[in-house]
Amino acid sequence: KYISFQASNPGQFENDSDVLWQRGHVPDTMVYHGRVGINTDAPDEALVVCGNAKVMGRLMHPSDSRAKQNIREVDTNEQLRRIAQIKLVEYDYKPEFASVMGINNT
Secondary structure, three states, X not given: OOOOOOOOOOOOOOOHHHHHEEEOOOXXXXXXXXXXXXXXXXXXXXXXXXXXXXXXXXXXXXXXXXXXXXXXXXXXXXXXXXXXXXXXXXXXXXXXXXHHHOOOOO
8 A cells, every 4th residue: 555645736846845756656656755744844754744644544563563473472570570670751741842733731
C-alpha cells in the first residue's frame, strides 16, 4: 500500500517551492524530499498531521510482530528488576508548544 497525494493540477507546480515534489517511480505516487505538514506550516518530523487521520489499511511499524523473528518469552523476574531501575518523570508542556499543538491541559 502506498500513501498518495493528488493535487488539483497533477504534474504541474504553482511556485518554485513545489519543485521538491516529484512523481514517484511507483504509479500514482509523489515523492517529497523534506518534512510534510498537514494543518501545520512548521512540521518538526518527516510527517506531522495536526488533526485526525483516517487509515483505510494497515500501518506497519518496526515494533510490529510481522517484522520480527525469534520471538520468545523472557525471565519476568529479571525484567521486573530492570523496570524498577527506570527513572520516571513528570512534566508540563511549554505554553508555546501546547498552543501550536492544540493541547489545552499542559
